[in-house]
Amino acid sequence: MLAVRPRACCWMLGCLGLMTTSVIAAETGSLIATITQVGARGEGHAAATAAVRELETSAQAADLVPLLKAMNSAAPLPANWLRGAFEAAADRALSANSLPTADLDAFVRDRSNTPRVRRLAYEWLLKGDPEAETRFLPTLLDDPSAEMRRDAVARLIGQAREQTGDEALKLWRQALSGAVDEDQVDAIAKALKELDVPFNRVQHFGLLVDWHVIGPFDNVDQKGFPVAYPPEEQVDLNAEYTGKLGPVTWQQLHSDEADGAFDIAKLTEPHKGAIDYLYTEFKAGEELPVEFRLATANAWKLWVNGELVFAREEYHRGMRFDQYIVPGKLQAGKNTILLKVCQNEQDQDWAQRWAVQFRVCDVTGKAVHQMP
Amino acid sequence: MLRIVLCGLLGTLVCDTASADWRQFRGNDNSGLNPAALQKDWDGQQTLAWTADLPGRGLSSPIIIGEQVILTACSGPREDRLHVLSFDAATGQQQWERQFWATGRTVCHPKTSVAAPTPASDGQRIFAFYSSNDLICLDLAGNLLWYRGLTFDYPNASNSLGMSSSLVVSGDTVVAMVECDDESFATGIETTTGATRWKIDRPRRANWTSPSLMQLGEQSLVLLQSSDGVSAVDVATGEVSWNYADGASTIPTLVVAGNTAFVPSHGVTALRPGTSNPAVPEILWQEGSLQPGTSSPLVFGDAVYVINKAGVLTKAALNDGSRLWQARMKGPFSASPVVAGGKMYCVSEEGSAQVIDLADEGKTISTHEFGETVLSTPSVTADGIYVRSDGHLWKVQLP
Incomplete structure (x- = not known):
């Protein structure tokens, strides 16, 4: 009969446990890797559907942070697949009272993690540890996550409304320093106005208000959208071209509007069936990822440093702040920005607008200001 | 023999469950009718069974599976x-919730929201769809099965006012209409894998209508309505079976009864597949005085019902569109009407839920004020009517 001593038995069980954990970890990593291969138009679905099913049923509390870390670098589609697996596992852990709150807390504190993934971790942390909100809220005003900052700004707005005089003003200014969402900025601006404190919306949002404009070029029957008029070939601010009604040259343009928008219809006649180009330069201190955000009720094309980054042929479906968000990048030094803004010939009252509003910001919506 | 009997019983049970469900926009067959609730003996009085809080906005209708x-x-x-949220139909208790990040544009007119399209289900899976054109497939326990981003795939597939076309599912294909001024298409997606079965170009014009199913014998068609008219498309292949090319509304959606579609076009146009030339539908009648507003028309019994922009309900004969009676309701309406217990249930934009007696020339039997804006079409099962706002989901108890 083979006798197994208790100490040896414990060691063997420990080894088995380590092996099991290690196998599970390896499997989780492999399943995550499979899911991150999901691409556009259904690419990678065959393998990923099996992998996500396996993850949703097998992932344990210990797998939650690895899943969050995988979301950090995942593309938008696989990030959502991973989120599905994360929430299924987190739900189970929450029911079993085994959410790894310390690990989630550490993940949230690490600002090198992707903002929206930190936010996801934060919301699950609060489910397991509601007191975490008290710890985190005072630290979030400069957080890289817009959603986290929003909470901190809301807290300050609430406090400011309870105060008067200098104390209120101090709180409103603090709130403004972190605010990137239009509704919160509007609320703060309104309060500042009541306190007779000037607020510069153009500066706060980084709206670009100095451009050169040329036009009109022909867009009768909406045929001008695909036509490459001369400014698309080369921007020469001293050049003269043949426009829709005769010779056209570049004119300097500055918006004095509070919202930094340009009413092109007022600037260019006739304002139907026509196209204008707008050009500006933006000096950046370093190469950095940015978002070009614009609003217009007209069809448009955008070139940055000579490269077409997006084109949109839609007319008169409204004009709203940050209506279009175009990810891109700035190079160190001078950057050129060229906009083509097209007006069609609809004759309804609501289809007369020919305007544009444009800004440069980071991914959270915070203004990126150019170098002097 | 016993096995056969059991299988038969199970089959009946499955069938009964399916027929009692409300699995997509305006019900399983997009008609606004649920056979399980039609013959209910309901006096039209409204009693709330429960109220559930919601974590966000939306105009999508609830769907009910079991x-x-x-x-x-x-x-x-x-x-x-x-x-995506799941509630217990009996108690209103939330069972689970899943959240995702939109991969497409989320800008919308303030009146609408990103959660405008109604989800669909085949009884085993949930297909959730949004104005951002994110298409999410979950099982009934909330586990993700697959995820598509149709605007991620086709970046100009969006509408600055928001999109709202709901999904329909038939067999193993879920159909999405993604129609706008720029990159405009409809697509059939395999329910099990999320793979594209077919994708067809559609008119480049903003469109907020939803696809509707038409079953012709063994053939399942989906009718796609647009400013150009109506295209009948084979659900399985994406092949166009027939086209009606005389224009149609881009807001209220057609309704199908049998082999006839009642289309918001030149008022209302009744059409059915052509007999001599299957590619050209036969127009049965057109009635210009029937002018659907935002609500879609509804067919019940021998009549078609239309609510106009002024909140006037018109009953018209199914065979020729002639007006039978009119009744003024308290509007305006964005939600489409449904029928339960032989009575019409209409909820105005101001949240005024009106039970209409169709046997008494549209007399209002009862009114309940939800006290919140309601733009969503109600959903109906054997024991309740479900209504949602931006903040709440309610169940009105049926006897």
Whole structure:
């Protein structure tokens, strides 16, 4: 009969446990890797559907942070697949009272993690540890996550409304320093106005208000959208071209509007069936990822440093702040920005607008200001 | 023999469960009718069974699968947080929630929201769809099965006012209409894998109507309505079976009864597949005085019902469109009407839920004020009518 001593038995069980954990970890990593291969138009679905099913049923509390870390670098589609697996596992852990709150807390504190993934971790942390909100809220005003900052700004707005005089003003200014969402900025601006404190919306949002404009070029029957008029070939601010009604040259343009928008219809006649180009330069201190955000009720094309980054042929479906968000990048030094803004010939009252509003910001919506 | 009997019983049970469900926009067959609730003996009085809080906005209708009520919502200052929620139909208790990040544009007119399209189900899976054109497939326990981003795939597939076309599912294909001024298409997606079975170009014109199913014998068609008219498309292959090319509304959606479609076009146009030339539908009648507003028409019994922009309900004969009676309701309406217990249930934009007696020339039997804006079409099962706002989901108890 083979006798197994208790100490040896414990060691063997420990080894088995380590092996099991290690196998599970390896499997989780492999399943995550499979899911991150999901691409556009259904690419990678065959393998990923099996992998996500396996993850949703097998992932344990210990797998939650690895899943969050995988979301950090995942593309938008696989990030959502991973989120599905994360929430299924987190739900189970929450029911079993085994959410790894310390690990989630550490993940949230690490600002090198992707903002929206930190936010996801934060919301699950609060489910397991509601007191975490008290710890985190005072630290979030400069957080890289817009959603986290929003909470901190809301807290300050609430406090400011309870105060008067200098104390209120101090709180409103603090709130403004972190605010990137239009509704919160509007609320703060309104309060500042009541306190007779000037607020510069153009500066706060980084709206670009100095451009050169040329036009009109022909867009009768909406045929001008695909036509490459001369400014698309080369921007020469001293050049003269043949426009829709005769010779056209570049004119300097500055918006004095509070919202930094340009009413092109007022600037260019006739304002139907026509196209204008707008050009500006933006000096950046370093190469950095940015978002070009614009609003217009007209069809448009955008070139940055000579490269077409997006084109949109839609007319008169409204004009709203940050209506279009175009990810891109700035190079160190001078950057050129060229906009083509097209007006069609609809004759309804609501289809007369020919305007544009444009800004440069980071991914959270915070203004990126150019170098002097 | 015993096995055969059991299988038969199970088959009946499955069938009964399916028929009692409300699995997509305006019900299983997009008609606004649920056979399980039609013959209910309901006096039209409204009693709330429960109220559930919602974490975000939405105009999508709830769908009901067995004892689960599935609803979508969106949240965040840019409405880029997509929610799928499951509630217990009996109690209103939330069973689970899943959230995702929108991968398409989320800008919308303030009246609408990103959670505008109604989800669909084949009884085993949930297909959730949003104005951002994110298409999410979950099982009934909330586990993700697959995820597509149709605007991620086709970046100009969007509408600055928001999109709202709901999904329909038939067999193993879920159909999405993604129609706008720029990159415009409809697509059939395989329910099990999320793979594209077919994709067809559609008119480049903003469109807020939803696809509707038409079953012709063994052939399942989906009718796609647009400013150009109506295209009947084979659900399985994406091949166009026939076209009606005389224009149609881009807001209220046609309704199918048997082999006839009642289309918001030149008032209302009744058409059915052509007999001599299958590619050209036969127009049975057109009635210009029937002018659907935002609500879609409804067919019940021997009549078609239309609510116009002024909130006037018109009953018209099914065989020729002639007007039978009119009744003024308290409007305006965005939600489409449904029928339960032989009575019409209409909820105005101001949240005024009106039970209309169709046997008494549209007399209002009861009114319940939800006290919140309601733009969503109600959903009906054997024991309840479900209504949602941006903030709440309600169940009105049926006897």
